[in-house]
Amino acid sequence: MNAHSPIQNWLKENNAKHQWHPMQPPKAVEADPPLIVQRGEGVFVEDIDGKRYIDCQGGLWCVNAGHNRAPIKDAITRQMDQLQYYTTFPGSTNAPSIELSAKLCEIAAPEDIAKVFFCLGGSDATESAFKIARQYWKLMGQGEKTKIISLRNGYHGLHFGGMSACGGNAWKRVYEPMVPGFFQVESPHLYRNPFTDDPEELSAICAALLEREIEHQHPDTVAAIIAEPIQGAGGVIVPPASYWPKLREICDRQNVLLIADEVITGLGRSGTLFGSRGWGVKPDIMCMAKGLTSGYLPLGATLIGRRVAEAWDRGGPLSVFMQGYTYSGHPLACAAALAAIDLTLEEKLTENAADVGAYFIGRLKATIGDHPNVGDIRGKGLMIAVELVKDRKTKEPYTPDDAYPNKVSNACVSNGIIIRCIVNKLIISPPLTFTREHVDQVVEVLRKAVEQ
Numbered sequence: 001m002n003a004h005s006p007i008q009n010w011l012k013e014n015n016a017k018h019q020w021h022p023m024q025p026p027k028a029v030e031a032d033p034p035l036i037v038q039r040g041e042g043v044f045v046e047d048i049d050g051k052r053y054i055d056c057q058g059g060l061w062c063v064n065a066g067h068n069r070a071p072i073k074d075a076i077t078r079q080m081d082q083l084q085y086y087t088t089f090p091g092s093t094n095a096p097s098i099e100l101s102a103k104l105c106e107i108a109a110p111e112d113i114a115k116v117f118f119c120l121g122g123s124d125a126t127e128s129a130f131k132i133a134r135q136y137w138k139l140m141g142q143g144e145k146t147k148i149i150s151l152r153n154g155y156h157g158l159h160f161g162g163m164s165a166c167g168g169n170a171w172k173r174v175y176e177p178m179v180p181g182f183f184q185v186e187s188p189h190l191y192r193n194p195f196t197d198d199p200e201e202l203s204a205i206c207a208a209l210l211e212r213e214i215e216h217q218h219p220d221t222v223a224a225i226i227a228e229p230i231q232g233a234g235g236v237i238v239p240p241a242s243y244w245p246k247l248r249e250i251c252d253r254q255n256v257l258l259i260a261d262e263v264i265t266g267l268g269r270s271g272t273l274f275g276s277r278g279w280g281v282k283p284d285i286m287c288m289a290k291g292l293t294s295g296y297l298p299l300g301a302t303l304i305g306r307r308v309a310e311a312w313d314r315g316g317p318l319s320v321f322m323q324g325y326t327y328s329g330h331p332l333a334c335a336a337a338l339a340a341i342d343l344t345l346e347e348k349l350t351e352n353a354a355d356v357g358a359y360f361i362g363r364l365k366a367t368i369g370d371h372p373n374v375g376d377i378r379g380k381g382l383m384i385a386v387e388l389v390k391d392r393k394t395k396e397p398y399t400p401d402d403a404y405p406n407k408v409s410n411a412c413v414s415n416g417i418i419i420r421c422i423v424n425k426l427i428i429s430p431p432l433t434f435t436r437e438h439v440d441q442v443v444e445v446l447r448k449a450v451e452q
Ligand SMILES: Cc1ncc(COP(=O)(O)O)c(C=O)c1O
Pocket: 120, 121, 122, 123, 124, 126, 155, 156, 157, 158, 228, 232, 233, 261, 262, 263, 264, 289, 290
């Protein structure tokens, strides 16, 4: 480092020199340097130049309880003073991982969750879910059931299993071939589908297509369906209310497990504690990460329903769960999660997400809903997307080569609101502590950005 240059300049100059960022061409990071965030407080963050922003993306859909929350920091520090790490591999464990698994089974009691497996993030959680599903059927004497069916536009992380289940080729193309045995069917995307504008009809069509795929593959070969209760990275796609109940019915009818990928929706973001609970559905396996620790430390969890977990009670050579990570059940992360869950429940963050989210969507529709370049405004709780289009009538989307969507999100950033843009969708996923006053500020900035 040049001793004479201020640290801020050194950081700006050196970001792209040695670090590769996710989801960006390395050269583009050099040309268009990212915001360097150095402080956070509640729903606000500050960059290295001291400029303050409303964090309308909640880090990356994860800072549910807000930044710099003393109860979570204290829980981590207390645990750090006592024990920073001990493994959960055979022969040992640690107290926070025991407490957290009990707590997760308690809050997911309505889903009849019996066991929890810990990992480091969402990609690990889905990977573990696929392994559980395949092993379950082997234990049940139906080892041919190995295939995984997922939805177009779905996102399930980027390990090879999760990536193979993803429903968009942008995530897959340069890493093909994918893992064999993964298949995708249409997702019920009301704004963009070739079938109908009627939600109930769409739900029925997409459910029928899914069942046809299971039958086409043969139910004796299908292990599980994985889906997000609300598709996040695909563009906040909210299915019609009857779709998830239909998924459950199909899984029961065809003897297939239902995996809910709750990595974004888990712990309140969509306005119910779990996204699947919002649809009145009990999955067999649930994947969590992100909001589980409110982003304070990396942690993922795969929650296993009683019926599935009981298969391991049969014993025998196949009943060892040959999955695990050095940091499975990391005590600091588990301590953070216990505090984050307490905050979520004590401060009624789930209820706040439902209330403020509905207000947010209403204000957005009233303010920019008629703009010629706003095609759709959709969401549930504090998971919201504004889809920008070239033409409202034809719904012609902006492509990655079009400047307008990024100009809109850049204008928001310049005016103190961090909003993420995925191709032509502005993604809004702030901390669940958001208030109506924050919403009013964001909507005003967004209105100007869209109009300019
Ligand atoms: C639904 C869903 N599943 C899995 C993942 C992967 O999580 P991670 O990035 O923690 O590996 C994500 C990440 O955004 C996600 O949204």
